[in-house]
Amino acid sequence: MEQLIAYIRQFVELTDEEISLIAQKTVIRNYPKGHFIVVNGEISHYENFVILGCLRTFTLDSRGQEHIVRFAFNNWWAGDLESFIYQIPAKYNVQCIENSVIARISYSHLEELYEQVPKMERFFRIVIQRAFAACQDRITDNLSLSAKERYQSFRHQYPLLEQKVPQYMVASYLGISKEFLSKIRGEIVCENI
Amino acid sequence: MEQLIAYIRQFVELTDEEISLIAQKTVIRNYPKGHFIVVNGEISHYENFVILGCLRTFTLDSRGQEHIVRFAFNNWWAGDLESFIYQIPAKYNVQCIENSVIARISYSHLEELYEQVPKMERFFRIVIQRAFAACQDRITDNLSLSAKERYQSFRHQYPLLEQKVPQYMVASYLGISKEFLSKIRGEIVCENI
DNA sequence: CGAAAATTTGACATGACTCAACTGGAGTGG
DNA sequence: CCACTCCAGTTGAGTCATGTCAAATTTTCG
Numbered sequence: 515m516e517q518l519i520a521y522i523r524q525f526v527e528l529t530d531e532e533i534s535l536i537a538q539k540t541v542i543r544n545y546p547k548g549h550f551i552v553v554n555g556e557i558s559h560y561e562n563f564v565i566l567g568c569l570r571t572f573t574l575d576s577r578g579q580e581h582i583v584r585f586a587f588n589n590w591w592a593g594d595l596e597s598f599i600y601q602i603p604a605k606y607n608v609q610c611i612e613n614s615v616i617a618r619i620s621y622s623h624l625e626e627l628y629e630q631v632p633k634m635e636r637f638f639r640i641v642i643q644r645a646f647a648a649c650q651d652r653i654t655d656n657l658s659l660s661a662k663e664r665y666q667s668f669r670h671q672y673p674l675l676e677q678k679v680p681q682y683m684v685a686s687y688l689g690i691s692k693e694f695l696s697k698i699r700g701e702i703v704c705e706n707i
Numbered sequence: 708m709e710q711l712i713a714y715i716r717q718f719v720e721l722t723d724e725e726i727s728l729i730a731q732k733t734v735i736r737n738y739p740k741g742h743f744i745v746v747n748g749e750i751s752h753y754e755n756f757v758i759l760g761c762l763r764t765f766t767l768d769s770r771g772q773e774h775i776v777r778f779a780f781n782n783w784w785a786g787d788l789e790s791f792i793y794q795i796p797a798k799y800n801v802q803c804i805e806n807s808v809i810a811r812i813s814y815s816h817l818e819e820l821y822e823q824v825p826k827m828e829r830f831f832r833i834v835i836q837r838a839f840a841a842c843q844d845r846i847t848d849n850l851s852l853s854a855k856e857r858y859q860s861f862r863h864q865y866p867l868l869e870q871k872v873p874q875y876m877v878a879s880y881l882g883i884s885k886e887f888l889s890k891i892r893g894e895i896v897c898e899n900i
Numbered sequence: 901c902g903a904a905a906a907t908t909t910g911a912c913a914t915g916a917c918t919c920a921a922c923t924g925g926a927g928t929g930g
Numbered sequence: 931c932c933a934c935t936c937c938a939g940t941t942g943a944g945t946c947a948t949g950t951c952a953a954a955t956t957t958t959c960g
Contacts, residue, residue, distance in 0.1 A: 639832040
């Protein structure tokens, strides 16, 4: 819980009273590897903050193939935002890739929190602004880079993720087949000799 | 200006006093078709709300090709958010595709406004949450759909944009060559006979 | 009307996918 | 400690979607 508070304090100042209000509304939960915290078709009731571990958000397309939209690990948020903010059935699945510790706030608790601690509006505005900017940059990468360049950009941007996440999930995140990613890696190894 | 206020009121309630504070900080400007309101390499000082017209946000890649990250028209925001929030040089260009009317707020005015009218934090939080969710959905489309399906999805989602925006820009937005989009359109016409 | 810009068309090239076979490690159970 | 299985990753052959280039055509607009 201290970790969540410390994270929020990077963006806004909090009094002790505000901290205790946040803590009251927040529940810490442990999930095993493989567990789904959001399931396609069901409404996502929680905003989830990753304290420890690693998760992926993905969809299944019409042919049954998985596409990973994002990963989330330490100090990131995970979930199906669209399902949460509109309280509609989720388009995505969110699953733990590792055993994970999550701090979660329910929809109604968060709305109460916005009223009691208006700074939380500011906090989430800033966090989501940054996430949105990063999301747009990812679109730019997808539009302007080759598969190999995207992979290199990914490695550069998230060196930690590459160790946690199996290769076929990285391929899915980058929008390429696992076989092709394997070939790209082969090429890169050769270049470095 | 009424249009901007009406838009904000969709998300939060405003008193007359708050409206006048917002109006004080906001400047309405007219720009001709072709005008750049953000230029790559320069810091973006304004948050821009499109009252009338149409704009595009794009980058140039290493080979000099344009890639359109987003369009903006009536009641949307336009700009390089990353440049604006961090006050760093812009990665993107933002250009008017039509003669446009923009309401703009400077960085310092907006920060003042957040203090004087905290509801603006809530307003922007909600707007950006929605934009972020839409941005993720676009990534999903890019990962899981073919060029033809993406085009159809685009037409369905933004029927108005197709009329305003030249075809080669639509191709750039979808991440395909203008020639290939032309061929796709040819196919679709045949199918509908 | 004429020039420039946008779109279309066709031939050809290529990046990336599919499918199938193979390799190699990490359990698991006998 | 070995045999077996299972899963992730690799490799290769063939294919397909999409890109590139160049020329022809249509539209836009001064």
